[in-house]
Each structure stands twice: as C-alpha cells, then as structure tokens.
Amino acid sequence: ISFYLHDLFFPTPGVNVTTAIVLPGTNNATMFGMVAIIDDKLTEGPSIDSKLVGRAKGILAFDSISNISLLASITLELEGRDGNINLLGQNRALDPQREISIVGGSGEFRFVQGFATLRTHSRE
Incomplete structure (x- = not known):
C-alpha cells in the first residue's frame, strides 16, 4: 500500500488545516512538548x-529537546x-x-503487523 499523507500543520490562507495543536510546547526549535491531533x-x-x-x-507528541522528533499514534482509514x-x-x-x-488493525487488516516506511516528499 502506498500513499501520500498531507499533514497541514500550520495555517495557510485558503487551505483547510487538518491538525489541531492542543498544547503548544516549550521549545520553538524542536517543538518539544507540542501535542497535536490529526485528521x-x-x-x-x-x-x-x-x-x-x-x-x-491520531495524536502526535513532540518528544525531543535536541531534534524534531515525535511520538505518533495513528489510525489509517x-x-x-x-x-x-x-x-x-x-x-x-x-x-x-x-x-x-x-501494531495492528481491524477488519481485513486484523492481526496485521510489521513496519511502514516514511519519507518526506516536501515541506512548505
């Protein structure tokens, strides 16, 4: 299965934001402490x-003070x-x-396990 995920994190005029920042975080350079909900x-x-x-x-929690890293809990529908x-x-x-x-799935994806490969196509 291959697809592109469009994470619209910060508002852009005329674009529907698909991420809600629920906690802003404490470190602007790495966004440490920021928590966001995505759709x-x-x-x-x-x-x-x-x-x-x-x-x-799902939920993204920025978890590093030294680099841009986040703990992700995501459901793919x-x-x-x-x-x-x-x-x-x-x-x-x-x-x-x-x-x-x-870590799992439901329906036709019940008992699925393994890993997904992520690559950033572009940042704006």
Missing part, C-alpha cells in the same frame, strides 16, 4: 488535489476497505527515511 488526507499522488484514498487520524491499520512509534521528522511500527 489528514491520504492521497494517491503528491498533490493535495490527488485522488483521496483515505485519512490518517483507507477508502473502500473494511478495517483500518494502526501505527505507533517515533518519527524523527528530519531523517530522510524513517520506519514506524504497524
């Missing part, structure tokens, strides 16, 4: 206007699929490629 689009291609294939919903996939783990956002644990 992000998953699309077929890198454009936010690409075909919607699902949503990523995929269009046309019966069930979801659950991710849990640390995401060092500036690393070129990261892995996060797939």
Whole structure:
C-alpha cells in the first residue's frame, strides 16, 4: 500500500488545516512538548488535489529537546476497505527515511503487523 499523507500543520490562507495543536510546547526549535491531533488526507499522488484514498487520524507528541522528533499514534482509514491499520512509534521528522511500527488493525487488516516506511516528499 502506498500513499501520500498531507499533514497541514500550520495555517495557510485558503487551505483547510487538518491538525489541531492542543498544547503548544516549550521549545520553538524542536517543538518539544507540542501535542497535536490529526485528521489528514491520504492521497494517491503528491498533490493535495490527488485522488483521496483515505485519512490518517491520531495524536502526535513532540518528544525531543535536541531534534524534531515525535511520538505518533495513528489510525489509517483507507477508502473502500473494511478495517483500518494502526501505527505507533517515533518519527524523527528530519531523517530522510524513517520506519514506524504497524501494531495492528481491524477488519481485513486484523492481526496485521510489521513496519511502514516514511519519507518526506516536501515541506512548505
């Protein structure tokens, strides 16, 4: 399964923000202490206007004072699929490629386990 996650973290005029910052954090450089709730689009291609294939919903907690790193608990809800996939783990956002644990799922994804590979396509 391959898709693009669009995490719209900070407001941009004319764009619907899909992240709510519930605790601002204490360190501007690494966002340490920031907690956010997400409901992000998953699309077929890198454009936010690409075909919607699902949503990523969950909680992000920025957990490092020395780099931009966050603890992520995310549920992937995929269009046309019966069930979801659950991710849990640390995401060092500036690393070129990261892995996060797939810890389970429901429906057709029941008992799924393994890892997901994350890469940042672009930042604005």
